[in-house]
Amino acid sequence: MREMLTAVEKIEAAPGQRILVVSDVHGHFNHLVQLLRKLEYGGDDILVIVGDLIEKGPESLRVVQYVMDLSRQHPVYVSMGNVELGRLRMLWRDDPESGESFAGFLKWSEEYWESCLFGEMLADMGIKISQVDGQNAPEYRRRIREQFHEELNFLWSRPTILTAGRYLFVHGGVPTDDPDALAGTEAHPYLKNDSFLDKGYGFERYTVVTGHWPVSLYRSDREDMGPLFERERNILCIDGGCGLKHTGQLNGVIIPDCMAGMEEICWESYDDFPEVTALDDREAAPLSFHVQYFDNRVELLEEKGKNGIIRHLSSGKVFEAPLKWLYPGETGLQCTDLCDGRLAVSAGDRLKLVFETEDGLYVKKQGQLGWYDGRVKPEDAKPCLTAGAPSGENWRREREVAVYGLLERLGISFDRIDHREANTMEACRAIDEALEAVICKNLFLCNQQRTRFYLLLMPEGKKFRTKDLSKQIDSSRLSFGEPVYLERFLRLTPGSVSVMGLMNDTKNQVQLLIDREVLKEGGLFGCHPCMNTSSIRLSLPDLLEKFLPAVHHEPMFVDLPS
Numbered sequence: 039m040r041e042m043l044t045a046v047e048k049i050e051a052a053p054g055q056r057i058l059v060v061s062d063v064h065g066h067f068n069h070l071v072q073l074l075r076k077l078e079y080g081g082d083d084i085l086v087i088v089g090d091l092i093e094k095g096p097e098s099l100r101v102v103q104y105v106m107d108l109s110r111q112h113p114v115y116v117s118m119g120n121v122e123l124g125r126l127r128m129l130w131r132d133d134p135e136s137g138e139s140f141a142g143f144l145k146w147s148e149e150y151w152e153s154c155l156f157g158e159m160l161a162d163m164g165i166k167i168s169q170v171d172g173q174n175a176p177e178y179r180r181r182i183r184e185q186f187h188e189e190l191n192f193l194w195s196r197p198t199i200l201t202a203g204r205y206l207f208v209h210g211g212v213p214t215d216d217p218d219a220l221a222g223t224e225a226h227p228y229l230k231n232d233s234f235l236d237k238g239y240g241f242e243r244y245t246v247v248t249g250h251w252p253v254s255l256y257r258s259d260r261e262d263m264g265p266l267f268e269r270e271r272n273i274l275c276i277d278g279g280c281g282l283k284h285t286g287q288l289n290g291v292i293i294p295d296c297m298a299g300m301e302e303i304c305w306e307s308y309d310d311f312p313e314v315t316a317l318d319d320r321e322a323a324p325l326s327f328h329v330q331y332f333d334n335r336v337e338l339l340e341e342k343g344k345n346g347i348i349r350h351l352s353s354g355k356v357f358e359a360p361l362k363w364l365y366p367g368e369t370g371l372q373c374t375d376l377c378d379g380r381l382a383v384s385a386g387d388r389l390k391l392v393f394e395t396e397d398g399l400y401v402k403k404q405g406q407l408g409w410y411d412g413r414v415k416p417e418d419a420k421p422c423l424t425a426g427a428p429s430g431e432n433w434r435r436e437r438e439v440a441v442y443g444l445l446e447r448l449g450i451s452f453d454r455i456d457h458r459e460a461n462t463m464e465a466c467r468a469i470d471e472a473l474e475a476v477i478c479k480n481l482f483l484c485n486q487q488r489t490r491f492y493l494l495l496m497p498e499g500k501k502f503r504t505k506d507l508s509k510q511i512d513s514s515r516l517s518f519g520e521p522v523y524l525e526r527f528l529r530l531t532p533g534s535v536s537v538m539g540l541m542n543d544t545k546n547q548v549q550l551l552i553d554r555e556v557l558k559e560g561g562l563f564g565c566h567p568c569m570n571t572s573s574i575r576l577s578l579p580d581l582l583e584k585f586l587p588a589v590h591h592e593p594m595f596v597d598l599p600s
Contacts, residue, residue, distance in 0.1 A: 042123055042198075042225045046217040049115055049202035051084055051296035057202060060290045061088035061209070061249025062119075064281030065095025065153065067104060068459040069288040071571045073308040074433035075456065077290050081430055085112065086200060088249045089119025089209030089229065091193075093147075094281035098155040099162065100531055102189050107435045118196040119209045120230035120250065125155055126194055129179055138172035140179060159186050164520040185522065198225040203296025206244035210234060210251075215241040215272075240271035245300055252279035252286070254375055255331055259324075261377040263287045264405025265305050274300065278307060278405070284363050284374045285309075285392055285407055307405060310458065311390040312419075314401075316383045318412030325379030325408075327355040336373045338364060345395060348373060358395045376400075381408035389414065421455040421472045423575075428454070434569070437529050441538045441567040445576070448584050452576040459533065460570050475564035475575040478556055480535040482524050482548075483507075486515035491523060495537060496553040496598055510596045511551065529568065536566040537581070538574075541589045550586070550593040557595075 051057060058077050063070050079085060091105060092098035108114045128140060140156075144167045147154035157167050159182050170178050183190060199217045200207040206215060210227075211234030214220065220228065231237075234248055235256050253266040253275050263278040263286060279286030287309040294302055329336070333352050338361075340347040346361045355378065363374040381403050383389070389410065390402040398411035427442035428434065445452055455473065460466050470477050481494040481502060490513055496502065504516040524530050527547050528539030540550060563578045576585075586593060 042118070042127075044199065044220045044223050044225045044228060045197040046199045046201065046221050047115065047197040049084060049086070049113075049200055049296075051202045052082070053297070054295055055082055055084060057084045057086055057205070057293040057296060058290055059086045059088060059207065059247055059276065059293065060288065062090045062277045062280055062282075063087065063092075063095070063101055063288060064090055064121075065092055065098035065101055065155075066280055066288060067095075067097040067100045068310070068571065069095075069280060069308050070101060070104065071433060072458055073288050073290045073306065075431075076306045076308060077292060079431070079433045081432070083112070083432060084202070085114045085432070086202070086207055087114070087116045088200075088207050088247060088276070089117050089196075090121045090249060091116065091119065092125065092155045093121050094151050096153050097158070098153065099158040099186075099189070102155075102192065103531075104435060106189065106192050107437075108432065111436060112432045115200050115207075116196050117200050117207055117209055118193075118198055118225065118229060120226065122193050122196065123226065123229055126190070129156070129183065129190070137175035140175040141170045141172050144170055156182060162521040162525075164522075198228055201244065204245055204298075205247055205293060205296060206241075207247045209249050211237070211239070211248050212246060213239065215244040215246060235266070235268060235273060235275055239273070241273065245272040245274060247274045247276065247291075249275075249277040251275065252277050252282055253289075254279055254283065258328065258330075260379060261285070261325075261328065261375060261407040262405055263289070263402070263407070264307065265289050265291055267300055267303070269300050272300070274303070276305075280309075284360075285376075285402065287402075287405065289405075309390060309402070311392055311402065313417040314389050314391050314414035315417060316387045316389055316410065316412055316414055317385055318383075319385055320380065320383045320410055320412050322382035322408075323380035325377040327353040327357075328375075328377045329357075329373050330375050334372045334375070335367070335370050336364065338371060345393070358397070359400075360393050377408065379408045381406065381410055383410050383412065388417070420468055421457045421573075423453045423455050423472060425453050426451075434572075437542070437568040438572060441541065441574075444541055444588070445574075445585070448588055450576055450580045450584055452574045454567070454572060454574045456572045458571065460566075460573070469573050470564070473562070473564040473573060473575045475562035476556065476559040476578065477564045480537065480565070482519045482528075482530075482535055483516050484519040484523065485513050486517070488519075488523070491519055491527060491548045492516075492551050493528070493535070493537065493540065493548050494551040494553070494596075495556055497555050500553070500555075500598055500600060502598070506598050507551070507596060511549075511594065534566050534568055534570040536568055537585075538565060538568050540586070540591045542568075543589070543591070546590060548591075550591050551596050552593045553598045554595050555598070555600075 210231030266275040278289040280288040287307040291305045335351045337349045478495040483492040529542040530539040564575045
């Protein structure tokens with residue numbers, strides 16, 4: 039097993055250069071993209087991510103690849119997290135029990151988290167978790183190490199501690215602000231340093247910035263996911279519980295200068311709860327009970343649709359909460375964190391709506407959670423169109439920026455919208471309405487031998503059946519192509535499949551297929567610019583007569599039945 043010793047890396051930050059700090063992304067790709075947008079990540083900004091990029095979220099592999107992409111373009115620094123270290127050690131274990139342990143972990147993670155880094159890597163190669171057992175696990179681990187060596191090497195090479203001016207960044211916590219004294223020692227205690235703030239440390243040389251332990255666990259007087267500033271001891275804790283708490287958020291702090299004081303720091307956050315505007319004033323009321331991680335045993339009394347009437351065992355308090363917040367624990371039924379405090383709300387305040395009951399709304403205001411019984415107005419989430427390419431935005435991937443550059447060089451006019459990941463029908467409809475253009479299904483297909491690959495564009499409303507297409511293109515046994523080929527040939531990931539990816543297929547290994555019905559619409563054509571957090575529209579003639587000839591892909595037209 040590889041050893042992990044403490045490594046310290048110094049960030050050379052210029053005076054006045056902003057440092058944006060994030061921690062504990064936990065596989066939430068969309069959260070990270072949207073947070074960096076809110077932080078207006080651009081220019082000469084330094085991005086620091088304080089460990090735990092992966093696990094507990096739906097897209098760990100995409101998060102790693104995205105951060106690697108950003109680091110190739112901009113000053114990006116990522117420190118090691120305890121989760122990364124644990125997973126990497128698991129992949130390189132060679133003891134007799136390691137195969138069973140690996141297979142068991144995959145099945146456990148699929149059941150409890152629905153995803154994990156290694157499961158996503160296997161899925162990209164077309165391998166299901168159910169295929170892995172104790173006997174074949176060593177071979178699948180070898181294939182993962184071979185296929186994803188760049189991503190794994192990136193994770194292995196992360197330092198334990200980062201420093202910049204007056205700031206020290208470490209995932210869990212350190213016992214001293216003399217990082218040189220820690221260099222070369224075992225790294226794990228500084229990565230998994232549970233409840234670090236409660237251990238009484240204080241620092242003078244550096245302000246120590248940590249993640250790992252959700253900040254809400256430090257607060258007994260309220261339920262609050264916002265960063266915790268311990269100014270007297272020079273400690274800043276920023277883990278907002280993303281991926282761990284149902285009410286969690288991804289926090290990002292803005293340090294305006296590496297020598298700035300804590301009082302100069304501001305912060306933003308992102309979660310995917312719908313935003314509403316309060317219409318009534320309400321006064322605050324303190325909480326009388328608090329369901330927290332260490333005191334969360336409950337009893338379900340009654341089900342009410344998606345909610346349940348629940349009794350908190352230690353306090354005897356009865357409350358209403360979503361049924362999905364309940365889960366079995368070692369000592370019985372447990373509930374995620376929640377309190378009965380009421381927030382101070384003024385008409386016009388922006389709130390995040392977490393869930394609602396007959397008696398009121400459970401909401402979040404600037405990271406703090408509580409109840410509000412006034413009226414609200416939903417915010418219009420419709421994206422806005424912008425003409426042409428963006429500029430000075432560091433959060434965009436190379437592949438997206440390359441699309442805009444090519445379209446401009448070809449003299450193709452286009453409009454653009456940025457949005458959250460389009461992974462729900464509601465989100466897709468909002469984008470479609472904003473684009474007012476022809477939107478196609480984009481299917482990446484291959485034959486059984488994996489020797490012929492196709493990108494099919496067809497109307498959204500049609501169902502795809504392989505038999506309708508196979509005869510027309512003389513290719514039997516069609517199936518969906520594995521994501522490893524999608525990335526290799528088109529530099530695309532699942533969810534971002536787009537005709538724009540053909541610009542990356544310089545060896546013409548993918549044949550473009552277009553259902554003729556697409557042409558009947560004419561006018562404007564909409565697609566992703568190789569990233570599903572943005573969409574563009576351009577004229578269909580420009581796509582056919584300028585873009586496709588420029589990328590040397592001649593389409594084959596097919597007729598698919600309705």
